[in-house]
Amino acid sequence: MQSAVFHGREDIRVESIPEPTVGSDDVLIDVVACGICGSDLHEYVAGPIFIPGEEPHPITGEMAPVPMGHEFGGEVIAVGDDVEDVAVGDVVAVNPIIYCGECRYCEAGTYHLCESVGFVGLAGGGGGFSEQVAVPAEQAIPLPDGVPAEYSALVEPxxxxxxxxxxxxxxxxxxxxxxxxxxxxxxxxxxxxxxxxxxxxxxxxxxxxxxxxxxxxxxxxxxxxxxxxxxxxxxxxxxxxxxxxxxxxxxxxxxxxxxxxxxxxxxxxxxxxxxxxxxxxxxxxxxxxxxxxTLAYEGGPRSDVEFGAVLDMFADGTLDPEPLITSRIGLDAIVDDGFEALLDDDREEVKILVEH
Ligand SMILES: [Zn+2]
Ligand SMILES: [Zn+2]
The missing domain is CATH 3.40.50.720 (NAD(P)-binding Rossmann-like Domain)
Known part of the structure; x- marks a missing residue:
């Protein structure tokens, strides 16, 4: 399948990578949309920063080149044997925080402060600028009725x-x-x-x-x-x-x-x-x-705390992601009409979604 892969500074390539394997606690997501984030842009211009460049990430074991994209969601197309709360056909937003589950911060439930914190799409674990991504089911949060699937990409920001x-x-x-x-x-x-x-x-x-x-x-x-x-x-x-x-x-x-x-x-x-x-x-x-x-948002099993709150506010109209979306592009255009467009003030972009 096709994916945008970070190889180095100003070197992001759309190329073929293996399809993800789905563990017993995982769900496989057919990505609908993935936003290009300011931190993705930092990686492109000045990286690797969050992307492991010198040594593998302690949890994922991966380092550059890695697939990018951490603001995404899509339709669940397969679930692992032990998954109960998410079903095939659900449309979900992904909480991309990767955490160890063992350090003092994880023990306290503050997974976003984990000693080894990472993000899917930066530290390994696949990325949303790919056709498909497998993530632990507890990090896939179903969208409420009435919230369009592409808004799954705006839950993270x-x-x-x-x-x-x-x-x-x-x-x-x-x-x-x-x-x-x-x-x-x-x-x-x-x-x-x-x-x-x-x-x-x-x-x-x-x-x-x-x-x-x-x-x-x-x-x-x-x-x-x-x-x-x-x-x-x-x-x-x-x-x-x-x-x-x-x-x-x-x-x-x-x-x-x-x-x-x-x-x-x-x-x-x-x-x-x-x-x-x-x-x-x-x-x-x-x-x-x-x-x-403040860094990121509360994650892990308590992802309903902030991710859930955002989704509820999308559903009742308290928060409106629509005005932020300034462009929708295909994966092949991610460098020229994505990263480069965001660096060009004259193009007045805010949030560019890569859609599949
Ligand atoms: Zn982001
Ligand atoms: Zn931890």
């Missing part, structure tokens, strides 16, 4: 946004600021709105992404190339918002996210960074601000 908003623990009515409204920033805006945030500020240099943020729930949008975001936010909120989210992954947005949180406010860093950034610790200490990070 929305779970990231929901996890960030839940960790920030702001109260309904509180104002928030989101720095960076790419795909994940947009899910944070929607999750914050769903969580009852008051005024939502969105700071984003790209016009189309700023407009999209406004459509999806941001009350005030700021072009940081045009005005001082911190000044505007501090002015309009009597000294700062209750919670800020950093979703751009660069130094200036980290510093601005700290500076525009009110005293005792919270700063949640959602990005993955390619470089170290400089911050002034006094900006945290003198206002008793708390700065935290």
């Amino acid at each position: 929305f779970a990231v946004g929901l996890h960030a908003v839940r960790n920030a623990e702001f109260e309904p009515g509180d104002s928030v600021a989101v720095y960076g409204t790419g795909p994940i920033g947009l899910t944070v805006v929607q999750a914050a709105a769903a969580g009852g945030a008051g005024t939502i500020f969105a700071v984003e240099p790209q016009d189309s992404r700023r407009e999209m943020a406004a459509d999806l729930g941001a009350d005030v949008t700021i072009d940081p190339t045009d005005e001082d975001a911190v000044e505007t936010i501090v002015d309009q909120t009597d000294g700062g918002v209750e919670a800020t989210f950093e979703v751009a992954g660069i130094g200036p947005t980290v510093r601005d996210a700290i500076a525009s949180a009110k005293k005792e406010g919270s700063v949640t860093i959602v990005s993955i960074f390619e470089e170290h950034v400089e911050i002034d610790p006094n900006a945290i200490v003198l206002g008793e601000r708390s700065v935290g990070g």
Whole structure:
């Protein structure tokens, strides 16, 4: 079968790989759609990062070249002998977290913090940019009635946004600021709105992404190339918002996210960074601000916690993935119309789905 395989930096090839084998606890999925994620793009430009490049991943035993794609879902076409909760014909979203099940974090149920954490489509285990993928049944979450099959590819990024908003623990009515409204920033805006945030500020240099943020729930949008975001936010909120989210992954947005949180406010860093950034610790200490990070979403057997919540919110319309989908492409076009398109600001892409 055909699959997009990461061989190295700027070297992703669509090629033939063996069909997956289905273990007794696994389900075989005929992939309907798989999204290209910002972290896939990081791998393409600066990788291998999450992809094991030097030595095999401790759980999967795999290393580059590996099939890519971790935001996906599709129709179950076969199940292993011991699978009970998922049936052939079910349409599922895949929670791609790979965890050991034995470390202190797995024991505590926080599988996303596993000492050996990995993701299907980065650390081995197949990938969603393939015709078929086999995953453990407990990581295949059936879609509620009425949720289109292709939305299975958007559950993962929305779970990231929901996890960030839940960790920030702001109260309904509180104002928030989101720095960076790419795909994940947009899910944070929607999750914050769903969580009852008051005024939502969105700071984003790209016009189309700023407009999209406004459509999806941001009350005030700021072009940081045009005005001082911190000044505007501090002015309009009597000294700062209750919670800020950093979703751009660069130094200036980290510093601005700290500076525009009110005293005792919270700063949640959602990005993955390619470089170290400089911050002034006094900006945290003198206002008793708390700065935290969030990674992924709660996974493993408790995948219903955030994956299930996102699916319920897709079903009742609280979260709407449709506006994020800017292109649908075939697997053969994944480099030119996928990765390269996302790197070209003029093409104004947000979420590109590879569909089979
Ligand atoms: Zn992702
Ligand atoms: Zn573990």
